[in-house]
Amino acid sequence: MFISRIAQLFCIFFMGINFSYSQVDVVYSDLVWSDEFETNGALNATKWHHQTQIPAGGSWYNGELQHYTNFLTNSFVENGVLKIVAKREVLNNQGVTKQFTSARLNSKFAYTYGRVDIRAKVPTNQGTWPALWLLGKNITEPGGFFAATHGTTPWPACGEIDIMEHGITQSQPQGYIQSAIHTPSSSGATINHGGTIANNLGNSFHVYSMNWSPFQITFLLDGVAFYTYNPAVKNASTWPFNAAQYLLLNIAMGGVAGNVPSNFNQATMEIDYVRVYQNIQADTQIPTNFTASIGAITSSTIELLLNGTDNSGSLVYGVTYGTNSTTTAGNSGIQKSLVISGLNPNTNYSFSINASDLSGNNAANNAIILSTSTTGVTGCAGTSNLAQQGSFTTGYNYAFETLGTNSVKITYELLDTDKVGLIAYLWRQSPFAETQMTNVSGRIFTHTLTGQTPGATLNYGVKFAYANGMSVTPYYQYVVGNNCNLDTDQFSNQKTIILQNPARDVVLFDQSTAIENVKIYSLLGQKMLDINQPNSSLNISKLASGVYFVIIQTEQLIYKEKLIIRQD
Known part of the structure; x- marks a missing residue:
């Protein structure tokens, strides 16, 4: 040597x-x-x-x-x-x-x-x-x-x-x-x-x-x-x-x-x-200087900032909130960021946080109690089974959410249950890029884009890869910072179907092409109706007055229109 x-x-x-x-x-x-x-x-x-x-x-x-x-x-x-x-x-x-x-x-x-x-x-x-x-x-x-x-x-x-x-x-x-x-x-x-x-x-x-x-x-x-x-x-x-x-x-x-x-x-x-x-040396010293504070907050996540010192070089942090608990580890004297996810918007949460070392010695000031609330949602979501490659047997849920001013969290959940060995990649349309998403749980995947410009339009889709195949969603458009319905690059401007607009109780179609599916969404992306092969009219009597988006799918085309409903 x-x-x-x-x-x-x-x-x-x-x-x-x-x-x-x-x-x-x-x-x-x-x-x-x-x-x-x-x-x-x-x-x-x-x-x-x-x-x-x-x-x-x-x-x-x-x-x-x-x-x-x-x-x-x-x-x-x-x-x-x-x-x-x-x-x-x-x-x-x-x-x-x-x-x-x-x-x-x-x-x-x-x-x-x-x-x-x-x-x-x-x-x-x-x-x-x-x-x-x-x-x-x-x-x-x-x-x-x-x-x-x-x-x-x-x-x-x-x-x-x-x-x-x-x-x-x-x-x-x-x-x-x-x-x-x-x-x-x-x-x-x-x-x-x-x-x-x-x-x-x-x-x-x-x-x-x-x-x-x-x-x-x-x-x-x-x-x-x-x-x-x-x-x-x-x-x-x-x-x-x-x-x-x-x-x-x-x-x-x-x-x-x-x-x-x-x-x-x-x-x-x-x-x-x-x-x-x-680490085999006997350790009897307790962690010291244990602190905990709140970091970044979104509609579904709360960041906990944890720190402490210990002679072993490592600390274990245990966090309990409601009926949930989680454990993580960090290095002595270095702040640990722990993001608690899967939370509800506009909801108050209380966290009980403990610190110990790997030998089980507890910090003297256990437990630290922190309380804070999640924010409201700025973003949009929906459900679809559309694909630009492959196909979906059931479909997927998708959501785009603006975090702070310049980050966008993109979440997809595959609803198909017949696919094994699942992994998801976020596709950027132009210039094309592929990024592996994080598996949150089950068939839910997420990725956060940072450094985005408020008001800019994003075009992203997701490739679900699995044993012996893959299925790819369309590219969805989202404007950073907006509460809006998502758009896809597959929508057509050809007016082969005309809606009666505004509408009350029923919406009428003046059509020259057979309609396979009609979906109506709120401005926040909530799906209100999903009808396969409707007739020339669609019952909307249960929808409140307001502005909606209608997505119409024919055998060859998909296009979207704004729909105004007046029930008064």
């Missing part, structure tokens, strides 16, 4: 002080397990297990092409670095002949909560799939180190945490590495993931880190966080991460990584060290 171990440890400590406190919720500082790969030759057998048994069916998962071996030619230590080598090599093993060999290492150490740092140089050869990751100790996977003694749970119920993968996202820019979470809530699919660019990947060492607390999992590259997994609801489906996991290091070949070129010979992943940190 090119720098001394003492110098490396100092650099890691310095990096933790400068970066970790502001980017992770819990700081872990006690080194509990590591391998520095100091001895040339075979791996330390007290720390690592070679997983070589082929799964049922005679092949590894995802259509991979390799045999994993315990050969010294596939995994060995040289000059202070572990080398995992994938190579073109014909091998008949367990009755199956394959064209490639590699190594898949299991740590004989498993842990719950903490931080892992792996300094590695990752191969970028086409067709290779290097990975640094974790699986639940309870997985029922043949040949795994813990399977015989602890295997009770199949994948993905055991949970999987991918610290770093490369080679399976060919559509991404050069140097892109991915981190991902696999749980039953996504049916094991790669729905929850993030990524970033590693400079000079393949030629330089980088530190790949994962910080795992009881509250969230954060991924870092060279000490900088780039993706956090923190589901709103944590249960066995979304959060199987309250039990021990073990580490895996490997290079797979082909499959999801694509074709292996005919001129491929071998590729090597070099690992300088693997280090796991937890």
Whole structure:
């Protein structure tokens, strides 16, 4: 190695002080397990297990092409670095002949909560799939180190945490590495993931880190966080991460990584060290300087600003309001923003807030009580089943809400229940852009646009992606700061249907085209009527006097008109 171990440890400590406190919720500082790969030759057998048994069916998962071996030619230590080598090599093993060999290492150490740092140089050869990751100790996977003694749970119920993968996202820019979470809530699919660019990947060492607390999992590259997994609801489906996991290091070949070129010979992943940190020191000191105040308020959210200090470096905040409660963690001496969502407009809420450390020591001034009210709604909403791509079986709810003066919160709820592995992306019409939305709960997704100009017109739609397909809404127009009905780019100005306007009791249509559907909305976007295949008149006797919008759909056209109702 090119720098001394003492110098490396100092650099890691310095990096933790400068970066970790502001980017992770819990700081872990006690080194509990590591391998520095100091001895040339075979791996330390007290720390690592070679997983070589082929799964049922005679092949590894995802259509991979390799045999994993315990050969010294596939995994060995040289000059202070572990080398995992994938190579073109014909091998008949367990009755199956394959064209490639590699190594898949299991740590004989498993842990719950903490931080892992792996300094590695990752191969970028086409067709290779290097990975640094974790699986639940309870997985029922043949040949795994813990399977015989602890295997009770199949994948993905055991949970999987991918610290770093490369080679399976060919559509991404050069140097892109991915981190991902696999749980039953996504049916094991790669729905929850993030990524970033590693400079000079393949030629330089980088530190790949994962910080795992009881509250969230954060991924870092060279000490900088780039993706956090923190589901709103944590249960066995979304959060199987309250039990021990073990580490895996490997290079797979082909499959999801694509074709292996005919001129491929071998590729090597070099690992300088693997280090796991937890907090194991006894802690009897209580948190001090605990404060709580109200931050930003909208019609559906209230921000709580929390702070305190503790010798452990981390605090846990528990918040109770009505019959609801939530818990989050923050760093000592750094203000934590906790946004309570799903609230009702123009409603008063009272919050009881407690602070403690991870050892359960409570702040002396628990609990702090805060009360405030949400604001009224500035925005508009509706329900539709229209699609510009794919189709909807039931439809979706949508809402655009102006927060403050220059932010717009966009929320979509998919009403279809027949779609699995759901994820949503916000589409901007011009210039086109795609942004992943946050899953609030169930099938509800949201994203907030900041820095918007009051009075400006936005054009956004949503792509719902799911197993084996996708459905995309039209682009809806919304004026920042307005209470209004939403418009779509599909509306036509062709007057093939004429309304009697103003109207009383009934609205009459003078039409030359058959009408498939009529919807009437209030100015605030509330749907008042939804009629399929109406006659030449529509009963509106139950609607109060006022101004409405009518959306009329024919086989080929959709258009909107203002409707004035006078019932006096």
